[in-house]
Structures are given as C-alpha cells and as structure tokens.
Amino acid sequence: GAVSVVTGGYHTCALLGDGTMWCWGRNADGQLGDGTAGTQCAYTTGRCSPTPVRVGGITSPAAITAGGYHTCALLGDGTVWCWGRNGQGQLGDGTITNSSSPVRAGGITGAVAVSGGFYHTCAVLGDGTVQCWGENIEGQLGDGTSGRSSSPPVHVSGISSAVAVSGGYRHTCALLGDGTVQCWGRNLEGQLGDGTTTSSPTPVRVGGITGAVAIAAGQGGVHTCALLADGSVKCWGALGAGNAVGQLGNGSTTGSATPVTMTGTGGTGGTAVTWANSNTTVATIDATGLATGRSAGTTTITATDGSGANATTTLTVRQQTFILTVTKAGTGSGTVTSSESPPRINCDPTCSTSSVSYESGAGVTLTASAASGSTFAGWNGAGCSSTGACTMTMSAPTTVTATFASVSPTITSQPASQTVTAGQTATFSVTATGAAPLSYQWQRAGVPISGATSASYTTPPTTTADNGGQFVVVVRNSVGSVTSDAATLTVNVPRFAL
Secondary structure (H helix, E strand, O other): OEEEEEEOOOEEEEEEOOOOEEEEEEOOOOOOOOOOOOEEOOOOOOEEEEEEEEOOOOOOOOEEEEOOOEEEEEOOOOOEEEEEOOOOOOOOOOOOOOEEEEEEOOOOOOEEEEEEOOOEEEEEEOOOOEEEEEOOOOOOOOOOOOOOOEEEEEEOOOOOOEEEEEEOOOEEEEEEOOOOEEEEEOOOOOOOOOOOOOOEEEEEEOOOOOOEEEEEEOOOOOEEEEEEOOOOEEEEEOOOOOOOOOOOOOOOOOOEEEEEEOOOOOOOOOOOEEEEEOOOOOEEEOOOOOEEEOOOEEEEEEEEEOOOOEEEEEEEEOOOEEEEEEEEEOOOOEEEEEOOOOOOOEEOOOOOEEEEEEEOOOEEEEEEEEOOOEEEEEEEEOOEOOOOOEEEEOOOOEEEEEEEEEOOOEEEEOOOOEEEEOOOOOEEEOEEEOOOOOEEEEEEOOEEOOOOOOOEEEOOOOOHHHOOEEEEEEEEOOOOEEEOOOEEEEEEOOOOOO
C-alpha cells in the first residue's frame, strides 16, 4: 500500500510500502520519471499517463515532493534526485535541460527534508541549514539575490536550525526548531507574514507564530499556513483584488499580511494535543509533536486531543547515512580502494572521483596504490595526511583527497659498450621507468643524433673513424630528465686471409 502521496501542477506521485515510487498525470516534461514522454491524452497541450507508472532508478526514498512540472525524491543517503521540467534549473543538476529520468541535485548531501516549489526546489540539511535551487525571479531561493535562476543549489541566508521547508509559487518558508517560521520571496499578497507587502530575498520572521509543528506554502502562490502544537491553524496572505476567496479559513474573504486563526481550530475553541511515543529507543517526541530519531527501527506515535480522541501513525527511523567522496589530485595517477571485500570504493587510475554512502558509525579504511610512473604523495581530509592507510568513522559527509605525483625518469638498464668490425652496425639500448610518456634523445660526443629518439639506437655501418666514440641517451618526461652512462664504440679493422 501507499505510505505517502504528493501532488504537482498536473501530476501526482505516491510512495509505496515496498519502497517503489509511482506517478501519473501530465508527462510532457518527464515529471513522471519513467524515462518516457508518456502517451497522448485528451489534455492536448502535453503528453500524459492516466495510470501510474513506476519511477526508474529510485528505491526506498525517505521522502518525495512534487513541484509545478517536476518531481524530487530524498534518498536515505541524504542525496536528492529530481526529474521533469528544468527550464529554471529546478532539477539542480547544473543544467536547464529537462530529464524524464532522475538526476542528482548537485552538492546536496545529508539532506533530511525536501520541498518542491512551482519552479524551484529546497532541501533542509542535517545541520539545520537550507539550500534552494531553480527560479529566483522574486528572491524565493533566499540567498539575498533575485532575478537570476540558479541550478547549483545556494544556501539560504541566516537559516541554521530548520526542521522543515515548504516551497510555494514564488515564495518559500522554513519551520525552525524553536517553533517559529521564517519566509522569503514574493510578498505582494502578504504571504511572508511579516505585516508588510514588501518582497524579500532573505528570510523574514512570520509575526505571532510560536509553537508551529508544520507549514505549507501554497503553490497557488498567495498564502501560507502553519499548524501549531495546540491544534490551531494560522494562515496569512491573499491580499489584493481577486486573491482572497476564503483560503485563510477565518470566516472572511479579506486577506491579511499577518497570521489569522482558522475558524474552529485551537485558540478559538480548539483543544490542545498531547503526544505519546511507544519506543523511546527509536525516537523521542516533544510537546510540540517534533520527533527526533535515536536509532533505526519503528515506533508508534499517538496524538490525543482534549476530548480524548486520538490518532496513531507509525514512524520509521532509518539508520542515518553519509556520503564518502574520494577525489584525486596531483600530476600522477593511481588506485584508491576501501577495505571491504569486495571494496565499495575502487577508484582505478582512470577514475577521478568516487562517492559511496555509508551508515553512521561505519568504519572505513582507504588505501592508495600508485600507478607505474607515479608515487603516492599523501591524503587530505578525514584527519589523514600520511602515505599510509586512511582510517575514519563516518559521522558526517566526508571528502578525502588522494594526491599522486608523477615520477621523473630513472634508468634501470644502462646502455652497454659495443665492439664491431668496420662496416658493421652497432646497437645501443636503454631501459627506463617514470611517468609516461618518456622521450629519448641519443647523443654522440654531446651532440644530438638526428632521428635517434627511441629506447635503442643503431649506428650506420661503421668505419675506423668511429672507433672510441662515446654514446649517451637523455630520457625526459613532464617532470624531469636523466642522462645515461656513456657507452663506448670500439671498431676493429677487418682481417683478411692470405
């Protein structure tokens, strides 16, 4: 059965209990994520699928969200993957190219929540910060700028304790750990809740909201709502002609730039909610309904109002995972492997970077082996700096860099002196190692020999004038050069029988 469902502009997606994800509806931009353009429907402006199709490449996401014409999933390893329309960079992969299959939002690691706005996307990271990407025409990315979209995610200014985020049409709101709410972006209809109608590219605090446990920034774009711990609902926005049609729920069709209480909820006749948790080793829950995971497992959360009515839900806490990224630096090359059998990280000389998800607390040991012509210069990151093994315990997203240096040439077999009879040729050879490519230049008496540029050199037919000649070879690469020992050519006069 389904465990969660989200709706976008013209499509819907559901997460099933078996960890698969299914979407249906409009698919003109690939927002169903099945790698196709769907089938033609009566809605002639685009292609669609009236029955659910499985999203490819997404397994057991921790959360799902849908924007106007795109969809995203938060995976258990803290990465975010998106698909569908990307004209404003809302997929976060550094391009503005639509994708009918999931692509990774660049630079997002350790995410704990994700929300799709109409043309933008935001994620809460494990450290309480928020990053957003996509359209920014009215400052909805929250980084202090407006006008330019951003495909690489940007940090929202001043947010360090977020527990949830909600993207609207052109504004965004974050729920903080202290129960307050901050919003940013478009505010012409009062949807930021700060008592003004001035848009803001940085977060502003919503007035009068304390004890909030959930937020929703409507993709309709003109209002926002919050659920409070006492069971009340407060909403704000919908100012301007034709915008207020009762969506604030306070019995009026007049908008408000500050929160008003929804009729019939706590504060105007509602009752407080108390929270209970069946397994405190898995999670704890406070008086506001904020649950904090402690260990992997499941627990039952029960909410009870003042009349004794209650509702329950199952909370599943997955083992937290972190991304270990191995990168390479330097002029040389080599292989980096992890200690598992088979190794989960196996970055050979052709690989420049490798990323793997590990559970929190996992011990990882990395070893580096230099390729021929290179040497391993050492580690950087995770407290490792020597040339030995790099050992760490995963407790946060980690990047480790292995530096390999190219080796200058070394001659392992010197050219040998040669003795021939006049009229014969002589061949000199050298064997050398070092970072490829190696170049060779043979010399006689210190003068380069034209065309003698391989590891061996054969003279023209000799004469007695060549006797005693000294031959060396200079071997070079990008790092340096080395000159061989001199080899002597002895040329004997031929003997004739009488």
